[in-house]
Amino acid sequence: MQYNVAQLLNEPTGSTRRVQLETGPGYSGDLAVAYGGSLEFLRTHQGLLVRGNVQASVVLTCGRCLNEFSSPNQLEVEEEFYSLVDVNTGERMDSVWDFEGTVIDFDHVLDMSEVLRQYTIAAQPIKPLCRTDCGGLCQECGVDLNQESCKCSEDAIDPRWKDLAALLDQSET
Ligand SMILES: [Zn+2]
Ligand SMILES: [Zn+2]
Numbered sequence: 769m770q771y772n773v774a775q776l777l778n779e780p781t782g783s784t785r786r787v788q789l790e791t792g793p794g795y796s797g798d799l800a801v802a803y804g805g806s807l808e809f810l811r812t813h814q815g816l817l818v819r820g821n822v823q824a825s826v827v828l829t830c831g832r833c834l835n836e837f838s839s840p841n842q843l844e845v846e847e848e849f850y851s852l853v854d855v856n857t858g859e860r861m862d863s864v865w866d867f868e869g870t871v872i873d874f875d876h877v878l879d880m881s882e883v884l885r886q887y888t889i890a891a892q893p894i895k896p897l898c899r900t901d902c903g904g905l906c907q908e909c910g911v912d913l914n915q916e917s918c919k920c921s922e923d924a925i926d927p928r929w930k931d932l933a934a935l936l937d938q939s940e941t
Contacts, residue, residue, distance in 0.1 A: 769803075769884065774876035776811055777855035783811040789822060789880075796885045799892075800827040803884060807845065814861070815850040815872055818880070824888045828896040832904035833912050839896065843887045849878050 769791065776785050786808050793802045807820035822843040829836055849870045853860050872878045903913030908920040 769880040771809070771878045771880070772876060773809060773816060773872060773878045774855055776809055776816065777851060777872070777876060779811055781811050781813055785809045789820070793825075793827070796881065796888060799885070799888060801825060801888055807880070809878075812848060815848060816878065817846070817848045818878070818883070819846045821845070822884065822887070824884070824891070826888060826892065828892070830898035830902055831895040832897060832902045833914055834905065835898055835912070835914075837896075837898040839892075841888065841891045843884070843891060845883070845887055847883050851876075 769789070771787060773785075776783060786806055789803050789805050789807055791803045793800060795801075802825045803822055804825075805820060805822040807818055807822070810817040810819065822845050824841040824843055826839045826841060827836055828839050847870055849872050850867055851861055851872045853874055853876075855876060870883060898914075905911065906913055906918050906920050909918050911918045
């Protein structure tokens with residue numbers, strides 16, 4: 769997700785470009801995600817303002833049934849990138865030399881990867897669920913209760929007490 773923005777940096781403040789964003793499923797850090805949508809690059813005084821509505825389809829693992837599922841996210845991206853060098857003179861911009869934020873590198877390449885990764889992470893739930901009413905896994909036998917049912921919950925006696933219950937049965941006879 770790298771864009772060479774040298775040409776746009778040569779244009780006056782306020783100039784814009786629209787770029788399409790389309791990536792197949794791939795890894796962004798440890799998140800498997802596919803991106804779609806478009807971004808607008810706006811020439812600012814010190815660099816470029818990147819804005820857009822990005823669709824991020826993220827593969828998550830359900831916190832209840834442990835199945836993987838695809839979670840759609842809408843990311844409202846707005847991030848200003850600062851030029852490290854003046855596009856005309858090639859001289860470094862002292863004002864952003866120690867800048868810790870997002871920058872356009874010395875080759876006038878703007879890389880969206882890390883910014884999108886941060887937005888994507890921020891959009892994820894703490895405990896992902898494949899659906900709000902996910903049945904989860906049976907705590908006794910481990911079957912996926914979304915797929916099949918089991919008899920565990922019908923059994924009034926906690927299996928851990930089964931042996932004891934059997935002993936009690938015997939003593940009563
Ligand atoms: Zn689930
Ligand atoms: Zn069960």
